[in-house]
Amino acid sequence: MTGSHVTSVRVVGTGLVGTSVGLALTGHGIDVTLADPSPSAVALARDLGAGRIDPDAGCDLVVVAAPPDVVADVVAAELAAHPDAVVTDVASVKSLPLQRLHTLGVDLSRYVGGHPLAGRERSGAVAARADLFTGRPWVLTPTAETSPAALEQVRATAQLLGATVSVMDAREHDEAVAIISHVPQVAASLVAARLRTASEQAVGLAGQGVRDVTRIAASDPHLWTQILAGNAGAVARALHALRDDLDAVLAAVDALGARPDDALGARATVAGFVAAGNEGHARIPGKHGSAPTVYVAVPVIVPDRPGELARLLRDVGDAGVNLEDLRIEHSEGRPVGLAEIDVLPAAAQTLVTALRQQGWSVHA
Numbered sequence: 001m002t003g004s005h006v007t008s009v010r011v012v013g014t015g016l017v018g019t020s021v022g023l024a025l026t027g028h029g030i031d032v033t034l035a036d037p038s039p040s041a042v043a044l045a046r047d048l049g050a051g052r053i054d055p056d057a058g059c060d061l062v063v064v065a066a067p068p069d070v071v072a073d074v075v076a077a078e079l080a081a082h083p084d085a086v087v088t089d090v091a092s093v094k095s096l097p098l099q100r101l102h103t104l105g106v107d108l109s110r111y112v113g114g115h116p117l118a119g120r121e122r123s124g125a126v127a128a129r130a131d132l133f134t135g136r137p138w139v140l141t142p143t144a145e146t147s148p149a150a151l152e153q154v155r156a157t158a159q160l161l162g163a164t165v166s167v168m169d170a171r172e173h174d175e176a177v178a179i180i181s182h183v184p185q186v187a188a189s190l191v192a193a194r195l196r197t198a199s200e201q202a203v204g205l206a207g208q209g210v211r212d213v214t215r216i217a218a219s220d221p222h223l224w225t226q227i228l229a230g231n232a233g234a235v236a237r238a239l240h241a242l243r244d245d246l247d248a249v250l251a252a253v254d255a256l257g258a259r260p261d262d263a264l265g266a267r268a269t270v271a272g273f274v275a276a277g278n279e280g281h282a283r284i285p286g287k288h289g290s291a292p293t294v295y296v297a298v299p300v301i302v303p304d305r306p307g308e309l310a311r312l313l314r315d316v317g318d319a320g321v322n323l324e325d326l327r328i329e330h331s332e333g334r335p336v337g338l339a340e341i342d343v344l345p346a347a348a349q350t351l352v353t354a355l356r357q358q359g360w361s362v363h364a
């Protein structure tokens, strides 16, 4: 290691976040070794290019990207196994793991708690992206015991991945993420859960509004149970405040439903909460730092027949264009689907032309 720059990093836990860290660091020429209790998870991360598997390799830095309920024990084990390395983690909650480390009596001078505010609603290495952290916040939660050199090393590594680093204490972090991450997840899940009992006809009308509000409702229940349980105090406080607001809106809407011509003040209440939402929304900062890679979505109609998707993917490959992501949607009542192929902007026109030549209906 030279200065605060790392040359070798061990990533423990090769799911979405760990594999993304591995991909990004490997891209910067850093020697990354990977570990995970699941042999298939670690092999997949290696195959995707996130690093190599060598349990005996030394390292400057260990990044623990394991689930929140085991993270403290894994950090403690890594500190013991790598006595010259700095150890950080990426768990979404910070106070409980820190308490557990204190209980374990671990020397915390080489440990720096961390949390990138970057992720996806999908888990596992397949969802990993090298540019996941570009322009995103990354909180570090050092304690009085943390050595300044350890803090600088982790800060430099997060910055190398394109993140904007801020430093706060663990309790402060947990209060903040209850409001900007944990309650939004609860709200998205609750709104999406109402769709279970809606009619087919109603769900078939889903437009962009409900898609925007519920994207993170696709998140992993196992991970989120650990996150919400791991920050229960702060989440409960934020949910009580939300419930008070919901009660006020409900009272106004109830009054409008019962006495539309005589519900004094009810419309002002409704307008007030929408306006308050405008104000809160306006406070969300734009992304910091350089922009993450922006892909262009090329929409292609795919007949709902066996082999059609395979034929499309073959034609994308034959066009010499790299497919960055793929989404498929089925249109209600139509014998076709819509495939959205994400590609780099520079490749979009080549792909559109090539697919049209092959007879595909491209809506670009």
Ligand SMILES: NC(=O)c1ccc[n+]([C@@H]2O[C@H](COP(=O)([O-])OP(=O)(O)OC[C@H]3O[C@@H](n4cnc5c(N)ncnc54)[C@H](O)[C@@H]3O)[C@@H](O)[C@H]2O)c1
Binding pocket: 012, 013, 014, 015, 016, 017, 018, 035, 036, 037, 038, 041, 065, 066, 067, 068, 070, 071, 074, 090, 091, 092, 093, 115, 116, 117, 118, 119, 120, 121, 122, 123, 124, 125, 223, 227
């Ligand atoms: N998903 C997100 O959007 C997001 C964003 C920021 C931070 N985080 C945090 O990152 C961590 C990992 O989340 P993820 O989304 O990558 O989850 P994931 O489910 O995609 O991956 C977790 C990985 O940890 C492995 N694992 C399980 N037990 C382990 C142990 N004892 N030691 C080492 N590895 C172990 C699993 O096999 C799996 O490969 C969590 O602490 C989470 O709170 C998640």
Ligand SMILES: O=C(O)C(=O)C[C@]1(C(=O)O)C=C[C@@H](O)C=C1
Binding pocket: 091, 092, 116, 117, 118, 119, 120, 121, 180, 181, 182, 216
């Ligand atoms: O799915 C996403 O877009 C996220 O960024 C997820 C998100 C967030 O709430 O910001 C969720 C939990 C993590 O701890 C960090 C990131």
